[in-house]
Amino acid sequence: MGGSRPAPMPSGMQIHSDGGATNMSRGVKVLAVLLAVMMAGAAMAQPKAVSGAVNIAAAENGGRIVAVSSEARDRNNVVIPQWSARNLLDGKYVVGTFVPPDSYGWSSNRAPTADQPEWVVIAFKNDETRLINRIVIDPTTDDPPYIGRWVRDIELQVSTTTPDGPFKTVGRFVVVNKPIKQTFEFPPVEARYVRLLILSNHGSDKCVEMGELEVYEAIVPGDALDQLIIRLENLLEDLKRYRDGLLYQQARRVEEAVTRPAQPPAEATAQEQPAAEPQPNQ
Ligand SMILES: [Ca+2]
Numbered sequence: 001m002g003g004s005r006p007a008p009m010p011s012g013m014q015i016h017s018d019g020g021a022t023n024m025s026r027g028v029k030v031l032a033v034l035l036a037v038m039m040a041g042a043a044m045a046q047p048k049a050v051s052g053a054v055n056i057a058a059a060e061n062g063g064r065i066v067a068v069s070s071e072a073r074d075r076n077n078v079v080i081p082q083w084s085a086r087n088l089l090d091g092k093y094v095v096g097t098f099v100p101p102d103s104y105g106w107s108s109n110r111a112p113t114a115d116q117p118e119w120v121v122i123a124f125k126n127d128e129t130r131l132i133n134r135i136v137i138d139p140t141t142d143d144p145p146y147i148g149r150w151v152r153d154i155e156l157q158v159s160t161t162t163p164d165g166p167f168k169t170v171g172r173f174v175v176v177n178k179p180i181k182q183t184f185e186f187p188p189v190e191a192r193y194v195r196l197l198i199l200s201n202h203g204s205d206k207c208v209e210m211g212e213l214e215v216y217e218a219i220v221p222g223d224a225l226d227q228l229i230i231r232l233e234n235l236l237e238d239l240k241r242y243r244d245g246l247l248y249q250q251a252r253r254v255e256e257a258v259t260r261p262a263q264p265p266a267e268a269t270a271q272e273q274p275a276a277e278p279q280p281n282q
Contacts, residue, residue: 062125148203
């Protein structure tokens with residue numbers, strides 16, 4: 001038995017004999033290269049803020065919806081909980097065919113325009129003022145993207161005083177019609193209340209929808225090691241988003257392969273499907 005033992009590998013690598021060592025060593029090399037690149041970057045560091053890795057808008061971290069322009073209502077004019085604005089901060093995501101049974105995302109009760117945007121105002125834990133420089137939006141809801149309800153043009157605003165403003169515009173961004181998390185960064189800005197104006201969706205005249213809104217703090221340059229750790233954490237999050245994007249594309253290819261023969265291009269007309277809830281204003 002002892003005679004069949006493989007020659008010892010360099011120290012630290014002798015545990016895996018099933019190919020795991022190959023994968024692990026590749027991963028370790030990638031991490032080592034990334035670390036080296038980042039350390040080199042830190043060495044000539046410009047004092048530039050990075051984003052923290054904690055979503056300070058998440059309800060579990062004290063974030064809350066302060067006000068909202070409208071929410072989808074049922075035929076008795078009661079807000080539909082599965083489409084409530086609270087779902088923007090609940091950490092629940094529609095992923096592929098998985099839909100949280102109690103949280104489809106937020107749906108407004110009307111379609112937004114640039115003149116009459118839909119909007120939400122959020123606050124952080126204890127209504128504290130925070131320095132922020134990144135938001136992440138996942139537009140994915142229980143409705144498919146091709147009916148055009150998902151959020152498109154947005155304007156990010158902040159107030160350091162009251163939930164009613166005055167608000168300062170931070171920037172305008174475009175959310176693409178894909179079920180992936182999308183990151184928008186901007187120079188660090190103090191925010192006690194964040195208002196997200198929704199200026200348009202992707203074509204529906206019924207409402208605008210969005211799955212989750214995340215907000216991240218700007219970390220003022222400090223200890224270099226702390227910054228490296230934060231960057232690594234952000235890198236891991238970016239890698240996860242990249243992976244999710246790949247999984248989505250794979251799923252789409254499978255879906256298209258399955259549905260294409262049976263279904264000619266009905267999607268191209270982008271017709272609204274019959275709505276479950278009534279539409280009194282139409
Ligand atoms: Ca959600």
